Amino acid sequence: MADLTSPDVIRGTLDLLILKTLTLEDMHGWGIGQRIQQISRGILEVNQGSLYPALQRLEQRGWIASEWRTSELNRRAKYYRLTASGRRAVGTETSNWRRYVGAVDLILES
Amino acid sequence: MDRVRGALAQLRAIVRGRGADRDLEEEMQSHLDMETARNLAAGHPPDEARRLARAVFGGHDATLEAHRDARGGRWIPDLLRDGRFALRSLRHNPALTTAAIVTLALGVGANTAIFSTLQAVVLRPLPFREPGQLVMLWERNAERGWTQAQAAPANYLDWKAQVGAFQDVAAYPDFITNTVLSQDGEARLVESMTVTGNFFQVLGVPAALGRTFTDEESWATGERIALISHRLWRTRFGGDSALVGRTIDLGGYPVRVLGVVPASFTFPGRDPDVWRPTAFSRDGAQAVSFRRAHWLRVIARLRPGITPGQADVALQVVVQRLQRDYPETNTGMGAGLGPLHQFLVGDVRKPLVALQVAVGLLLLIACANVGNLLLVRAADRERESVVRLALGAGRGRLVRQALAESLVLSALGGAAGVALGWAGTRVLAAMQPEGMLPVGNIGVNVTVLAFVVATSVLSGLLFGIGPALWAGRRAPAEVLKEGGRGASRAIVRRWSHGLAVAEVAVALVLLSGAGLLVRSWWRVQSVDPGLVPEGVLTINTSLPPGRFDTQDKRDVFHESVLARLEAIPGVQGAATVTRLPMTLSGWSSDFAVAGRPREAFGIEAVHREITPAYHDVMKVPLVRGRFFTAADHRSAPAVVLINDAIARKYFADEDPIGQRIAFDRYPDSTSYWRTIVGVVGSERQEGLEREPRLEFFAPVAQDEAAPRTFVIRTTTDPSAIVAAARAAITNVDRTVAIERVAAMTEIRDAALARRRFVMTLVLTFAAAGLLLALVGVYGVMAQLARGRRRELGIRVALGAPSASIRSMVLRKSLALAATGVLVGVTLSVAATRAMASLLYGVSPVDPVTLALVGMLLATAAVASSMPTALRASRVNPTETLRAD
Structure with missing residues (x-):
């Protein structure tokens, strides 16, 4: 199913990606999938x-x-x-994600 | 708002169920269409475009399942579906289902029966108002070895008047008295309980009819009054409410009935039909005996908000004051208090708790057994479950389904168990020693049902969780490759071996508990009571006091009856005694020996009053001196016999014969001196398990006491002369009621009845546990042999002798049993320590018992795998090898 070079979306980040995609415009399921793939330049x-x-x-x-x-x-x-609450969630989930990535970076670079 | 909308979406999804599924189908279809359209646009031919779209989309059913899970709330329809599925699959396997249900029913049934009893007797609060406020008061005396002793009436009255922490304090004598109710010329013996006037107020029980006693009625009023039980009122007086205020004939006296006690009133250990007030006399209250004789059980109601600890502090202040004010009687006389309920059921609690633990262990074994059955089946159904996994069933679903199956099993087993348990309470009530359990109260009520439901669900989870988790853990590809052999079998084998080892271990704990009780029983049985009970008949009578109001009349009656009894063919001799051995000891007192220093008094000797033939009848040996004779009559010099317990303790280096003693600690001019004329063997006065106490005997002619029991030595079976003996009594006087006729051996057995009751039950449960554990070991070995049929076949084909295969199976089972026994012994050492108080003459950690029980279990376990071993050695290699 999944291309060897395109890893599956990490569980837990999918929700954030969906929310982010929907901030651009209303979309159906297929479109959301396509959009994530496009924006990530085919990586995800x-x-x-x-x-x-x-x-x-x-x-x-x-x-x-x-x-x-x-x-x-x-x-x-x-x-x-x-x-409306989804819009708020995008904000908090995004900053959560940034913190998480930052923390992982710190560990990887130490 | 959005949250509400979300919740609504969820609710809609649950309610719609199938609708939601359709919605998703449509959505997925539209997704596929779009994907196909894109592929077409990319230049793929239509068929290829559709195929690619489906390939990218992945499993349709898996998505549907995942979506259903995300929808939430699916547990309701799932539960129903799982339940139905479980029932169906259980029906398809009737042998396993029956075995599991029967095993569980036994375990749950035994637990239900014992728990109902425990709940009724020990856990349910007493049927009194605010029972938590009620405490028992008792006297303590280190010198006399009293820990929870009866109180002297004067001390009781002082506690009542002076301890502010008590709202009120009531009391009752600790002995059961019987009285004769005469009605229309018919005499009937009824149990009577004497209480202080405020007894019913303190307990908070109002009369059903009329009134209860008043506080003033603790004192003699000159009028004889009584309350009667609701039962007596209905059966003997036709429930006539005009009875209140009328007089009835009790013990030959007219007694006015003040009221009827409600039917719901019960008092642990007592079942009276008549209550009489203590009727203390004002003059008697001035006598020193009012503070010296200790014979009242005392119940206090605490003031609201006062804890027993605070009340005890207040009580000690009064106790110390009494010790100062009355040094002669109260020196060293302490007092204490404790919850009433605990005191009243204290001696039944331990055995019942032990029984509850025993049935709990039994249930554990039953669970392990059922768990093993399910495990084996889960292994057999492995292919089924992995196929379902591969088809997209969630692992959670599989686990849940397996659990549903075990819960359905435990529900069925539990239901059967309740029925069995209810029947069990009837059996318990029928076989219990008289007066141990309040029979009427035991039953299956809401608390018991809650207990059963909890027990069943817990056991369902206990035996179901292993197989269930395992069912959800397997990787499909692996299993399908294995073809149901290899690694997964090994896991099942490890699990079920573990369960079998656990079963053997728990069975060993049960068996060693039972073994200790059996050893105690043997020890008690071989105790020498100090007399020969075989061939002795005993008869208790009750003389109407109104008719026999002088000692002469009473003496004449007893002498005439004794003469008639001795004339019965087969009777060797007859006597009277004030208390039978192996029942209870009565009054005790200190004594002084003439010519000894003031502080050389003896303490705590009990005494009985007898006619001369008593020791001959009981075959108690005469150690020295002489027995009483007819010459030791009322006006002859006062004489006394001592038992050799006294002789050893107080006359070790001198001859007691001819010495004089008085029943006073510090004799004075009023002391009554008696001459010791003989030393007799020591009887066990308080049952076989208690050492003989120091004891005096006085001729009843010189020291009259009541009640007097006839004892008759026969050359034949005592039951053969019962009719003649009864006739001897009624021919002398028809108004004398015969309370009880019993062989002395029955009296002895009654003293052992509780021990036998508890031992029989624990033994039964242990036997059931042993049987279940053996079935468990058998099952595991059979399963093992089945799983290794191929290997066995190859071995046989390669020429292994059948004996070696047999011994291989037996070795395996021995290893299993030995591990179980080792674990069990370790557990036992910890567990049986708690039952020390139930044992007699054997240490709670008894190597002999453990060794015997361990050997029994190991042998039985190996024996149970014998059939499997034989079958395995007869494996036909060609058949087995062809089977795959």
Whole structure:
């Protein structure tokens, strides 16, 4: 499934990536996967088996909401959008992530 | 707000269930479509575009499962599904299911029965108002070895009046008296309890009808009054409420009934039909005996907010004052208090707790057994579970499903166990020694049910968790490659060996506990009571006091009965005694020997009053001097016999015969001196387990005392003369009630009844534990042999003699048993220490018992694997090797 050179998204960061993607525009599941892959220049690949459960989880936390719409290609698709608390979550989750990365860097460089 | 929306989404998902699944299907379809569209755009042909899209998407079912998990709340439908699935799979395997349920039912049933009893007797609060405020008061005396002794009435009255920490203090004599209720010319013996006037107020129990006694009625009022039980009121007086205020005939006197005690009233260890007030006399209260004779059990109700510790401090102040004010009687006389409940059930608590521990261990063994069954089956179903894993079932699901199965099993076993346990309480009630357990109260109630549910669920988790975790742990590819052999089998084997070792170890603990009790039993049985009980019949009578109001009348009655008893064919001799041996000892006193220094007094000797033939009838040996004769009558010089316990302690270097003693610590001019005429062997007065006490005997003619029990020595079986003996009594006087007719051997056995009861139960539980453990070992060995059939087949094919294969299996089982025994011995050494107080003449860590029990278990375990060993040695190599 996953290309050998594109590691699966680390568990736990997927939520943050989804939220970040949705700050740009409302998007359906397939689009979110594509967008993450594009922006990461193909380094990250989202496993669909974890994408949909993650969307479900975020919706239940109240960070995103969903509705069925017609896509640009005139197909029915389920669109996800960020809620107000989701927008706040992006901020805190991002700074959490920065701290985490910084900490790992410190250890790796020591 | 968003949080609410999220929660709503979750709720919707749960409620919709299938709807949510459909929603996701559609979403995934749209995803696939988009992916396919992209692939088309990239120039792939349509088929290839769709195939690639599906390949990238990954497992459809796995995504669906993961999504369902993320949706949450799925446990409700899952639970139902798991339960249904569990039932179905249990039905498919009736042998295993039955074995598991029966095993569990036994374990849970035994626990239910014992716990119901423990709960009713020890844990349930006493049926009185604010029972936590009630404490028992007792006297202490280091010199006399009294720790929780009865109190003297004068001391009781001073505590009541002077200790401010008590709201009120009541008392009752510690002995059971019987009285004759005469009604329409019919005499009937009823148990009577004497209490102070405030007894029912202190306990907080109002009368069901009429009133209870008042505080003033502790003192003689000149009128005879009584309360009667609800039972007596219904059965003998037809529940007639006009009875209150009327008089009934009790013991030959008219007695006015003040009220009826409610049916719900119970008092541990007592079951009276009549309550009488203590009726202390004002004159008697001035006598020194009012502070010297100790015969009251005292119950106090603490003031609200006062702790027993604070009350004890207040009590000690009064006790010290009494010691100063009454040096003659109260020197060294301390007092103490403790929770009433603990005091009343104290002697039943230990055995019941021991039994509870025993059945707990039994349940552990049962759980290990069922766990092993499930483990073996989980191994057999390995392929099934890994296939489901490969098809996308979550590991959590598999674990849960296996657990659901064990919980369904434990629920079924628990339900059967409750039924069994309920029946068990009936059996316990029927086989218990008289008066040990309050029979009416024992039953399966809410607390017991809660206990059973908790026990069942816990055991379900206990035996289910191993197999369940294991079921979820296996990697599919590995297992499918192995074809159900190899590594996974080894894990199962390790687990089930561990369980079998644990079973053997726990069984050993149970068996060594039982073994210690059996050894104690043998020790007690071989104790010499100091008399020969075989061939002796005993008869207790109750003389209506109104009719036999002088010593002459009483003497005439007893003499005439004795003459008639001795005339019965087969009777060698008859006598009366004030208390039978091996029951209880009665009054005790200090004594002085004439001519000795003031401080050389003897202490704590009990005494009994007898007719001359008593020691002959009981076959108690005469050590020196003579027995009493008819010449030792009322007006003859006062004489006394001593037992050799006194002779050894106080007359070690001199001849006691001819010396004079008085029952006073410091004799004075009023002392009554008696001459020692003989030394007799020491009887065990308080049952076989207690050493003989120092004891005097006086001729009943010179020192009258009641009640008097007839003892009759027969040349044949005592039961053969019961009818003639009864006739001898009623022919002398029809109004005398016969309380109890019993062979002396029954009296002895009654003294051992509790010990036998506890031993029988522990032995039964240990036997059940042993059996289950052996079944466990058998199962493990059979499983082992099955798993290694191939290897055995190869060995046989290569020419291994069948004997060597047999011994290989036996060696394995011996190793298993030996490990279990070693672990068990270690546990036993720690566990049996706690039961020291239940043992007699044997140390709680008894090497002989441990060695015997260990050998028994090891032998039995090896024997239980014998069939497997034989089967293994008859393996047909061609068949086994072809099977795969």
